Amino acid sequence: MTTRLQNFIDGKFVDARSGRFSDVIDPSTGEVYAQAPVSGQEDVDAAFAAAASAFDTWGQTTPGERANLLLKIADAIDARADEINEAECRNTGKPAARMAEDETPVAADHFRFFAGAARTLEGPSAGEFLAEHTSVIRHEPIGVIGQVTPWNYPMMMAVWKIAPALAAGNTVVLKPSDTTPVSTVKLAEIIGDILPAGVFNVVTGDRETGALVVGHPLASMVAITGSVGAGMSVAKTAADDLKRVHLELGGKAPVVVFEDIKDIKAAAEAIAGAGLYNAGQDCTAACRVLVHESIHDEFAAALTEAAAATVTGTGEDAFYGPLNNPTQLERVTGFLSRVPAHASVLTGGHKLGDQGYFFAPTVVDGLQQDDEMVQNEVFGPVITIQTFTDEADALAKANGVRYGLSGSVWTSDHGRAMRMSKRLDFGVVWVNTHIPFVSEMPHGGFKHSGYGKDLSVFGLHDYTRVKHVMHYIGE
Numbered sequence: 015m016t017t018r019l020q021n022f023i024d025g026k027f028v029d030a031r032s033g034r035f036s037d038v039i040d041p042s043t044g045e046v047y048a049q050a051p052v053s054g055q056e057d058v059d060a061a062f063a064a065a066a067s068a069f070d071t072w073g074q075t076t077p078g079e080r081a082n083l084l085l086k087i088a089d090a091i092d093a094r095a096d097e098i099n100e101a102e103c104r105n106t107g108k109p110a111a112r113m114a115e116d117e118t119p120v121a122a123d124h125f126r127f128f129a130g131a132a133r134t135l136e137g138p139s140a141g142e143f144l145a146e147h148t149s150v151i152r153h154e155p156i157g158v159i160g161q162v163t164p165w166n167y168p169m170m171m172a173v174w175k176i177a178p179a180l181a182a183g184n185t186v187v188l189k190p191s192d193t194t195p196v197s198t199v200k201l202a203e204i205i206g207d208i209l210p211a212g213v214f215n216v217v218t219g220d221r222e223t224g225a226l227v228v229g230h231p232l233a234s235m236v237a238i239t240g241s242v243g244a245g246m247s248v249a250k251t252a253a254d255d256l257k258r259v260h261l262e263l264g265g266k267a268p269v270v271v272f273e274d275i276k277d278i279k280a281a282a283e284a285i286a287g288a289g290l291y292n293a294g295q296d297c298t299a300a301c302r303v304l305v306h307e308s309i310h311d312e313f314a315a316a317l318t319e320a321a322a323a324t325v326t327g328t329g330e331d332a333f334y335g336p337l338n339n340p341t342q343l344e345r346v347t348g349f350l351s352r353v354p355a356h357a358s359v360l361t362g363g364h365k366l367g368d369q370g371y372f373f374a375p376t377v378v379d380g381l382q383q384d385d386e387m388v389q390n391e392v393f394g395p396v397i398t399i400q401t402f403t404d405e406a407d408a409l410a411k412a413n414g415v416r417y418g419l420s421g422s423v424w425t426s427d428h429g430r431a432m433r434m435s436k437r438l439d440f441g442v443v444w445v446n447t448h449i450p451f452v453s454e455m456p457h458g459g460f461k462h463s464g465y466g467k468d469l470s471v472f473g474l475h476d477y478t479r480v481k482h483v484m485h486y487i488g489e
């Protein structure tokens with residue numbers, strides 16, 4: 015029998031008034047194991063009404079009061095990690111160890127970070143910038159935030175959105191992806207035991223539900239992690255009502271490998287890991303290698319060897335699991351079916367097995383800058399290789415895409431690392447590493463990767479509005 019999920023509105027689990035459901039599929043088997051409400055206007059209205067009402071009180075709490083509750087959420091995530099992991103592994107098919115080691119403890123840490131950050135919001139000191147007048151800066155919550163989250167890291171991406179929004183004193187209506195709602199509903203169960211009713215609400219559903227959340231008149235700000243197309247559509251909708259917008263829209267990370275790297279094999283192994291992690295379904299995946307022409311052959315061989323040795327599946331030895339859904343499998347397969355004649359598939363390039371949506375670790379060499387696999391996000395376990403001649407050529411190719419989320423430089427020349435970091439047109443640049451992130455540092459892009467930062471105090475600031483209060487104080 016399949017589980018039937020419910021929405022979480024005003025502190026209670028409730029059936030959707032729409033009466034409609036969609037199937038939730040385990041991507042490692044292709045089998046339906048749950049059903050989620052496809053929420054309609056009435057459901058979304060109820061969630062926003064609850065969030066707006068809760069804001070009257072939550073928006074007046076002190077940072078310390080909110081911090082104490084966020085710390086309790088972090089503790090509850092640790093205590094109930096097994097439940098979250100089970101929900102997420104079923105949602106996504108990802109290997110249990112990856113979830114237990116890389117995601118759930120990090121999600122708890124994000125709540126702890128934002129609990130602390132809420133109490134230390136900074137701005138210019140109060141003072142007399144005009145004679146006889148004292149100026150004060152206030153960071154205030156914005157109101158009700160509508161949030162839409164993706165299917166690659168469903169729980170983690172929800173936490174990236176929820177934690178700063180709540181820490182700043184906002185209330186939230188969140189819609190998870192229709193293919194992966196289960197772990198977010200689990201999160202609602204955990205958070206719902208701790209926060210006052212209405213502060214955090216979850217409505218499940220499809221794109222239309224997402225559009226209702228984004229367009230809702232009670233949403234003062236909308237935040238999404240998703241595709242460029244989805245982000246543009248959100249920004250257009252939000253523009254009609256001048257809502258604030260926060261967009262994290264994917265990437266096409268360049269991985270610039272210079273001829274002076276100390277250890278080609280070690281770099282290739284690290285880059286394969288960062289490109290194939292989570293089946294490459296990561297907006298920061300190390301998916302687009304640019305290697306100096308003088309070491310191309312040796313590097314391509316080492317990368318191919320590392321990729322080919324990467325295990326996919328659900329077992330304990332698996333590094334990554336399946337693609338998330340049949341549409342994504344079709345998308346990745348489509349790119350591979352259109353590999354241009356001047357390029358060659360060095361390893362992989364095909365689906366694996368009869369069950370679920372597994373795809374082989376794949377390396378494609380010899381691509382050119384205007385090839386679709388270089389220009390567009392594949393979001394699968396696929397790493398492309400191009401060559402460059404010098405720093406200028408590397409930069410032109412690295413920056414020559416519409417995305418601007420993240421990239422990396424691999425070199426043992428410090429000056430070169432600094433020059434490249436400055437000139438790479440990406441919101442996150444790694445040097446001699448790729449993909450790690452921390453609660454304290456911002457994650458967010460430039461260009462078509464969107465605007466607004468997740469994580470860090472910058473993320474917290476994005477969920478506040480700044481008010482200048484000026485007092486006439488006399489002589």
Ligand SMILES: NCCCC=O
Nearest residue numbers: 166295296297298449
């Ligand atoms: N590596 C974290 C990426 C978040 C979005 O995909």
